[in-house]
Amino acid sequence: MHLSPEAAARAAAKEAERQPLPPHEAKEWVSAKETEDGKMLAEITGTEFEHALSMLRKHDGNMDKAADSILSGASASAPVEMEQGRGRTREELESIANIRQDFAFMFPTPPNHTDDSGGARGRARSADRVIDLTGEDSPPAADTRFRATTRSPDPAWQMVRTNAPAAVAKSEDDQLKEVMQASLHDFVAEELDTVPDDEVVLREDGRPVALRADVPGKAYAALVIQCLFNVPQVRQRCSRLHLNLVDGKIPKAGDEWAMWSLIEMFTALDVGVVTVFTDEPVLDAWGAPMLAQGDSVGQLSKLFLAEVALGVQSDLDNQGVEQVPVVNKLFHFKHCKIHSPATGPPQQISELDTGHVVTIDTNPESPPNELVARLSQTLNTYHDDGSSDHQLIQEPSEMVTFHINVNPLSSTTGGPSPEPFVFPKSIYMDQFLAENLDLANETRASQRQIQNDLEVLRAKKQTITRFEVCFVFGVFILLSLADCDVFEDLRGGIDYYENIALSDTPERLAQLKTTATKLKNILRKFEAEVAEIDEQIASLQTELDGLFDNPELQCHPYDLRSVLVHTGLPGRKHIYSYVHDKGVWWKIVDYTVTEVSEEVVLSDPAGLHLGAGPYMLMYSRRQSDAKLREPVSWPPGFIVRFSFFLLLLLLLSSNV
Template identity: 60%
Template structure:
C-alpha cells in the first residue's frame, strides 16, 4: 500500500515522538511493575515517578533507590509539583497542627538503688480504703489468665459472618426423611412453605391456628363448591384451602406439612431483601382476616358475639372542661401498629400503647383513639426504629403474658384518664425524690457520703498533730462532719421510704379492679433475629398450657420465661415483630368442641392411617389440598 506524502510525514513524526504515559503503561513489563512497587514501598515515592527513575537507570534498583532518596528532582513536572506543595505549606501551614517532636529519652537514667529515697515514716499505718470505687483503678490477680476482651461489635460481626456462611445450609429446601415422621404426643405440627421467601406466611398461618377462638369460629364456616367441584377462584378457593389446612394442623399426625396451594390461593408475596418481615406479615394477615371475617359476617355466625377479628374504634377529643367529643366516627381494624425505639423509656407494650393512643396537652385537653366494640382477638405489629442515642445499650421490648384492654375502651375514658393522671403525678413525685437523693449522694460523679466517711477517718486516724491546738481542731472538725453525715444519712433513708411508699401506691393505682375486666392472653409471638434465611424467623405458640417454638420444620417445647425474655435480634434492630392476643376464655368456652367439615376430617384420617401403617402418605398428608374434582355425594362439608 502506497502512502501519500502527507500520511508518510505524519507516520515518521509519530515514530519519533514518545508514547503517552497511559499507553506506556500498557507495554510495561511485569518485572518493571514489581520493581516499581518495591521502590514505592522503600521510598514512598509516586509509582509513575519511581518507574521513570528506574528506567533512567536502565532498571538498576540500587541506583534508583539512591536517586529517589537523595531528593534531587530532575523531572520538570515533578519539580513544579513539589514547588506547589512547598508554597501551599508556607501559605496555609499555620492552619494545620504539626506533630510535636519527641523528646529524646536516651539521657534518662532510672535509679533502682534506692540510695537517695527518704526513710519511711516509722509511724506509717496501713488501713482499708474508704475512697469511693473508681472503675479506672480496678485490680486483677496477676496469676489469673487475662482473657482477650472482645467488643460487642466484634462479637456481632462474628455472629453475622457465621450466619452468612451457613446461609445456604440453613435454607435447604430438602427435609431429611427421618424428620418426615409422626409427631410426638401433642406437639404442634410445623408448616413449611415451598420457598424460603414465603416462610413468614406459614408462621402467620400456624400462629393464627393456635388462637382458640379462630379454631372454634372458623370450623363452623360453610364452604362453597362450584357445581360439585373444588372452587378455583377467590375468595372461595382461599377459604377452602385455609379450612382444610386448619383441619390438618388440628387432626394430622405428620410432624410437618409442606404447603403450596394455600400460599398460592392467598397470593403470597415472597420476602425480598428490602422488605420488612413485620410489614409483609401484617399485609398477609390482613388478607386472611378480611377473607374470614367477611364470610363470618355473611353467614351470620357471630350474632350476639364479639367479632372474631375486627374491633371498632374512633377518635375522641376530651376538652379541659365539658364532655368528650367524637372527631372521627367508628371504623374497623384488627392490627395495631406500634413503633418502638430500643434504649428509650417505656419500652413496654402497655406503656407504648398508652403513649400511642393518648395525647395530653398542656391546657388540660387530650386526644384519644378508643375501642368502641372489642374483638375476640387483637394483633400488634412491632416496628423497631433505629436507636438515635449512639453508644447506648438497647433494652429488649417487654410484653406481658396478659394485657387488660379496659383502659383503651371508650366506656372507660373518664376512669382511664383519672388513673393515668394519678400515675403521672406519682411518677413525677418519685422522679423528684430520686433527683433529690442524687444531689445529696453524688457530686462530680463521686459518692459524697463515702468521701465524708473518708475525711472523718483521716481526721481521726491519719492526720498528724504536733500541738494540742491542732489535735482539738481535728476533733472539732471530725465531730461536725459526723453530724453532717448523720443528717444526710437520715435524709436519704427518709427519701427511700417515701419512694417505696409512692411506688407501692403507683402499683395499686394500676391494679384498679374496674380496669381489669377484659383480660387478653398471649397466644403467639413471631420473632426475627435480624439475619436472612428461613431459620432466622420463628414462632412461639401456646397450646394446651405449653409453649412451643417452631424454627423451620423443627418444633421444641420452651418455658414461658423464654418466650417473654427472648433477646434475639436485639442488637440488629429486630426481635418480636408480631404479637397475637385473644380474650381469656372460661372453662366452659375452652371445652367447646371444634367440628371441621367431615370431608376434610375423613381425608386427614386416611393419611394418618397410612402414616401409622408405615406407608407413604398421599399428597394430602403433606400439602392438604383436596382434588380439583370430587364426588358430590361424598363431599360432606357440614
C-alpha cells in the same frame, strides 16, 4: 574541635569496636559461642551435647559439616577425609536436605561456583555431574569470624518471620459487611434446604405441628397461619364455617379456594399425626408475596394477616356464625377519634372505622419500651391547655394483634445499651374503650402526677448522694469530669481523720477527733434523709403500679396466645414463633418444636442489637380452661385424610 559529652561517648564507643578484643576476652567469647552452637546443634540433630560439641570442634566450628557428620553416623575420632568420602543412601540425603530446608537460616550459604573448563569435555563433565544436596563437592567457604560488640541490643533487629502474611486491620464497616455477606450466603443456601426424613415422625406429647413453607421467602406467612391457628377463638369459629363448592366441585381458585385451603390446613394442624407439614397451596391461595431483600418481616406479615382476617371475617359475617349468640367479631374492632376539651363533654371528631391490627412504634433507646405504656402514648395525646385527643375502641373484637414497629438505632457505638421490648402475658383493654374515657383520664392524670413526684424525689436523692468534680487546665479548658459518691467520700474522710492522719500532739489529736465527729454527724443526717426519700419512692411506686388495678378497668382481659420474633438476620431459621397450647408454651423454629417456659417467651432478647425482636403479638379474650380444651369439629373429609391416611402411610413406610 570541641565535642559534647554525648558525642565524645559515641565516638569512643565506635573506636572501641574497631579495636581487637584482648586475648582473655576473645577466649571467653569463643568459648561461649562454641557452647551456644553445640547446644543448638545437639537440639537440631537430636544427639548428646558432648557428642555435638566434639563434632563441632572436629570441623573447626562449621555447623554445616558437623551436622552432616552426626547424621551420617561418623564418630568424633574418624578422620575428616574418610567421613567426607563416605557414600550416603537416598534416605540419608533426603533427611539432610529436609534439615537444610527447615534450618537454612542457621547454616552459611555456600558460594556458587562456575565450571571454567571449556569445550565438549567440560560440558560433558557438567552433564554427568550428580546434584548433591549436601554441597560437599563445593570447596569450603572461608569461615566468617565475628567479635563481640559493646552496643546495646536494638529492638528493631528482632528475629521475625519474613514469609508470614501481613495482618491487615479491618474496620468495623468491613467486618459488618463480612457478617452480612455470610448471612446472605446462608440465606441462599437455605433456598435448597429440605426437611430431613428422620424429622417427619409421629406426633408425641400433644406438641403442636410445625407448618413449613416450601420456599424460605414465604416462611413469614407460614408463621402467621401457625399463630392464627393457636388462637382459640380462631379455631372455634373457623371450624363452624361452611365450605362452598363451585359447580359441585372443590374450588381451585378464588376466595373459595383460599378458605378451603385454610380450613384444610387448620384441620391438619389440629388432628395431624406427624410433626411437620410442608404446604404451599394455602400460602398461594391467600396471595402471600415473597419476602425480598430489604423488606420488613413485620410489615409484610401485617399485610398478609390483613388479607386473611378480611377473608375469614367476611365469611363469618356472611354465614352469620357470630350472630347466635350475639358476640364480638373475631378480628375487626370499631374505633374512632374523640376530643376531650379542658371543660365540657368529650366530642367524637371522626367516623367509626374498622381495624384488626394496632401498630406500636418502639425505640430500644427511648424508654419506656413496654407494650401498655407505648399503646397509651400512641392512642392518647394530652395538650398543655388541658385538652386531649384519644383514639378509642367503640366495639372490641375477640382478638387483637399488635404489630411492633422497631425504629432503627441512632448509633452503633456509644450511648446506653438498648432496652428490650417488654409485653405482658395478659392485658386489660378497658382503659382504651370509649365507655371508660372519663375514668381512664382521671387515672392517667393521677399517674402523671405520681410520676412527676417520683422524678422530684429521685433528683433530690441524686443531689444528696452524688456530686460532680471538674478538673480544668487554666480557666476554660475542661480536662475531666468526675461523678463522685458523697457517702463514700465522707466515710473515706472519717477513716483518714481517725486512722491515718498524724496525731503527734494532744492538740492535734483533739482537732482530728472533732473533725471526724462533725463528718459522722453529717453522714448520719444524709443517710436519714436518703432513707426517708427511699420510703417515699417505694410508697409512690407501689401506688403507681396499682393505679389500674381497678375492677371497673378490668372487665375485658386478653391473654397472650402467640409471639412472632425476628433475630434481624435473613433466613427462615431467623424468624420463629412462640405459641401457647393447652397451658404450655412452644417455640417453633422452621420444622422443630420445643417446649419452653413462660419466662423465655416474655424475655427473649433476640434481635435487640439489630433493630429487631418481637414484631407481632396476638392476644385474645380470656376463656376458661374448660372452654379452651373443648374439641372443635372440622370437616370429616379433612379429618380422615390427615389422621388415618398419614398414619397408614407411616406404618407402611416403617415396614418397608
